[in-house]
Amino acid sequence: MNDTLIIMPAFNEEKNIPGVIKSIKNLDLPLDILVVNDGSRDNTGKIASAEGVDVISHPCNLGYGAALQTGFKYAEMRGYKYVVQFDSDGQHCAADIPSILDVLKNRKFDIVIGSRFLGNPNYSIRLSKRIAIKFFRILIRILAGSDITDPTSGLKGLNARAFRYHSSDQNYPQDFPDADVLIKMLYLKYCIGEVPAHMMDRQSGKSMHSGLKSVLYIFKMMISIFMIILRGNLSKEVS
């Protein structure tokens, strides 16, 4: 067993996942890879197993956040020191893993985010997504006093302290962990850093966020952030 686990939540990603696993294996680093197959209806689980990685399969679909949390629970159970969450749809670049791990291990950060904007401010994405990211970035700066250039990035490295906190029941959203989780972690005095990362367009299939859903998503996120602030203030008053 190595001390680092790559967690790849996967839902119906049979087309993308073999390439992604190969690209991580090609790094030739001392890493274990875990695919959390979140109740896929295709052969994601079998195909990932055939690539020689560990696969935990949910009997039914629970959501992206819950799949990640299963990975955190497993990492805690097995005593891993570091985890990197890595999307299985091919949008993250395996070459960014070493720099994330380097910063995580040597610079005393609890969470290291792979940011697509750091060192590349002109990175082109859809306008709506750009506005949403900008909005959350400003919100985090106002509420938690930290400048995080890419709060919606799904490429993150976490140390044991951070993923153990996430692995406990109510501490992680079941659907999409996002700016709300970052604000909460900053409130709880976890250190969050960023490294530049490359993101690619999806190789195949449909993205998680699109259309009206993304508008509702922003509202849901606002409520979630508001609750974190409210609970934070309440617990301060109690203690």
Add this chain to the structure above:
Amino acid sequence: MNIQLRLFIFVCGIMFSLIVLNLLIKKRISEKNSLVWFGLSLCIFILSAFPSIVDSAATLLGIDYPPTLLFLMSILVVIFMSLNHYIQLSVLNSRLKEMTQQVAIINFRLKSIENRLGYSEALDEDINNNIGKGNDGYE
């Protein structure tokens, strides 16, 4: 309120209590959850016995047409119960999530152990076949 209507409401109350009691006996609802339904049937009884309560309450709240108060109250009760169901659903959902995650992890660990022990599907079938054969312990 005429006597027929009062009688009708009273019968409704009785039917309602009997349904709740029946569900309780069959263990289809828990004692704790039955409280609110018994409370509701008690309200129906009280209303059929003293319909003037509605009139006085309506006057107190400044409602011109007393029956609207009844509708208002029923809608509020329904909304409250719906909210209560949402709460229970959320609780069940988070428990289900936890269970599913645990089952997935345990399944994975079980398979790893089986692989390490060289436990194949053929062996699995073998064991299943043997369960049926020569096992007359329960007969």
